[in-house]
Amino acid sequence: MQQNPPQDQQDLLAQAEAWLAEDPDEETRGELARLLADGDLGELASRFSGTLQFGTAGLRGELGAGPMRMNRSVVIRAAAGLAAYLRAKGESDGLVVIGYDARHKSADFARDTAAVMVAVGLRAALLPRPLPTPVLAYAIRHLGAVAGVEVTASHNPPRDNGYKVYLGDGSQIVPPADAEIAAEIAAVRSLADVPRAEDGWEVLGDEVLDAYLARTDAVLTPGGPRTARVVYTAMHGVGRDVVLAAFQRAGFPAPVLVEEQAEPDPDFPTVAFPNPEEPGAMDLAFAKAREARPDIVIANDPDADRCAVAVPDASAEAGWRMLRGDEVGALLAEHLVRKGAKGVFAESIVSSSLLGRIAAAAGVGHAETLTGFKWIARVEGLRYGYEEALGYCVDPEGVRDKDGVTAALVVAELASELKERGRTLTDLLDDLAVAHGLHATDQLSVRVEDLGVIADAMRRLREAPPTVLAGLAVTRAEDLARGAGDLPPTDGLRYYLEGEYRARVIVRPSGTEPKLKCYLEVVVPVPDAASLADARERAARTLGSLKRDLARAAGI
Numbered sequence: 001m002q003q004n005p006p007q008d009q010q011d012l013l014a015q016a017e018a019w020l021a022e023d024p025d026e027e028t029r030g031e032l033a034r035l036l037a038d039g040d041l042g043e044l045a046s047r048f049s050g051t052l053q054f055g056t057a058g059l060r061g062e063l064g065a066g067p068m069r070m071n072r073s074v075v076i077r078a079a080a081g082l083a084a085y086l087r088a089k090g091e092s093d094g095l096v097v098i099g100y101d102a103r104h105k106s107a108d109f110a111r112d113t114a115a116v117m118v119a120v121g122l123r124a125a126l127l128p129r130p131l132p133t134p135v136l137a138y139a140i141r142h143l144g145a146v147a148g149v150e151v152t153a154s155h156n157p158p159r160d161n162g163y164k165v166y167l168g169d170g171s172q173i174v175p176p177a178d179a180e181i182a183a184e185i186a187a188v189r190s191l192a193d194v195p196r197a198e199d200g201w202e203v204l205g206d207e208v209l210d211a212y213l214a215r216t217d218a219v220l221t222p223g224g225p226r227t228a229r230v231v232y233t234a235m236h237g238v239g240r241d242v243v244l245a246a247f248q249r250a251g252f253p254a255p256v257l258v259e260e261q262a263e264p265d266p267d268f269p270t271v272a273f274p275n276p277e278e279p280g281a282m283d284l285a286f287a288k289a290r291e292a293r294p295d296i297v298i299a300n301d302p303d304a305d306r307c308a309v310a311v312p313d314a315s316a317e318a319g320w321r322m323l324r325g326d327e328v329g330a331l332l333a334e335h336l337v338r339k340g341a342k343g344v345f346a347e348s349i350v351s352s353s354l355l356g357r358i359a360a361a362a363g364v365g366h367a368e369t370l371t372g373f374k375w376i377a378r379v380e381g382l383r384y385g386y387e388e389a390l391g392y393c394v395d396p397e398g399v400r401d402k403d404g405v406t407a408a409l410v411v412a413e414l415a416s417e418l419k420e421r422g423r424t425l426t427d428l429l430d431d432l433a434v435a436h437g438l439h440a441t442d443q444l445s446v447r448v449e450d451l452g453v454i455a456d457a458m459r460r461l462r463e464a465p466p467t468v469l470a471g472l473a474v475t476r477a478e479d480l481a482r483g484a485g486d487l488p489p490t491d492g493l494r495y496y497l498e499g500e501y502r503a504r505v506i507v508r509p510s511g512t513e514p515k516l517k518c519y520l521e522v523v524v525p526v527p528d529a530a531s532l533a534d535a536r537e538r539a540a541r542t543l544g545s546l547k548r549d550l551a552r553a554a555g556i
Contacts, residue, residue: 060162081185094146099136102264132304237302276308343383440539470545
């Protein structure tokens with residue numbers, strides 16, 4: 001006599017069968033049918049153990065069938081939720097502009113979103129082809145849209161994709177909008193309840209891109225030098241053509257391309273992770289730089305909203321050194337204040353405190369926000385914003401988000417101005433260290449397979465907070481989940497340490513990747529340029545000790 005499977009297995013199989021019946025995508029239908037035929041209960045359980053959660057980062061996850069993966073069914077539900085939210089806010093016939101990168105399924109997800117919007121009476125416009133995320137952020141305000149969607153997983157692994165939502169001010173969503181949209185998504189019972197139009201949306205021409213490129217001129221000083229020579233990598237993403245066009249408009253020498261990474265390729269074949277910060281990701285760019293001998297190397301991430309910069313360094317094995325995001329953030333800030341920029345200079349709490357010192361010395365405002373440009377972009381009076389993860393906003397009136405294209409232009413402008421005086425970006429960093437102290441930062445980042453590891457580490461630190469790190473007493477510990485100052489609550493911990501090093505540590509789960517991130521900073525006084533080498537050694541020792549002690553305290 002054949003036994004029936006346990007009830008929980010029956011429920012799992014029933015969920016999978018129901019999902020299969022309404023899946024509109026031939027590829028994921030085939031994938032799910034194979035799992036059912038093979039009776040792969042473990043894999044089915046991982047895909048049907050819940051749903052991808054829509055939050056302030058929108059959606060992001062691995063491609064595949066089921067509610068815990070990114071696929072057309074999940075995207076159609078997300079689009080329906082966004083459409084219902086907009087209609088509830090009185091935007092029943094507003095315009096939604098949709099952009100997408102070159103990842104697997106991005107174009108499909110963009111068209112599905114347009115079809116859902118049009119079917120309920122909203123207007124929809126698709127960008128003409130895969131383009132950088134900042135072009136979408138610009139287009140929202142330029143076209144007077146009520147919302148925007150960018151289909152991208154930024155610098156995540158090849159098998160991921162994502163869904164980023166902006167409202168009409170051109171900024172990414174923040175609470176309570178995220179929860180309200182999530183509630184509308186949860187209210188979608190079946191795809192059969194979601195109408196989708198066959199046509200009726202607009203596919204934009206190049207007018208929006210041309211307007212964006214015209215706007216990039218505004219970030220540069222008219223008549224300034226344009227002599228910096230650049231090696232550029234698009235990291236297999238969508239940045240190349242827009243960056244080349246922007247550099248040509250500005251009158252810079254054409255960047256030398258890293259040809260192996262110049263074409264959009266969703267498989268990212270030359271890198272383990274398509275993120276300039278990851279080990280090995282810049283190897284091809286450095287090889288090209290050793291051959292071409294440029295002044296700087298610039299890299300974008302795949303959707304070109306981040307900008308990485310490298311400088312010649314004879315002491316580095318590759319002959320080139322990646323600047324930290326905090327270093328580039330400080331360089332851009334110093335350059336902007338020297339250009340006479342006024343307004344508020346803002347950063348996330350995990351970024352270096354050096355920005356505050358630069359702002360104070362220049363007599364401009366300074367603000368700290370929670371992590372992410374969804375918060376930075378909302379700072380009143382914003383003139384410049386950055387976060388340590390290679391994100392920079394140098395033209396908030398044009399793009400209220402990080403923009404790796406305009407940031408690249410301003411870096412090239414600064415390098416050109418310094419070059420005319422026989423100086424380099426490294427020389428300016430030394431100047432800042434002497435003026436404000438050496439602000440040395442580092443990160444302890446742990447990628448996990450099991451998210452429970454992150455939860456355990458955060459619980460361990462909350463239950464037994466460290467009292468000493470790197471031999472320095474913890475003078476103040478803040479649980480950011482309770483809020484701190486004017487900051488909204490967030491899952492994070494912040495420690496301040498005693499002594500002249502003014503060390504600071506922040507621990508938080510990543511909002512977009514399965515990582516626990518720990519941000520470390522020490523500030524070492526630098527009496528004069530001759531003291532720089534010693535200051536760097538002292539800072540490196542302290543950062544190394546902080547990493548070791550924090551890892552032990554967190555159990556990672």
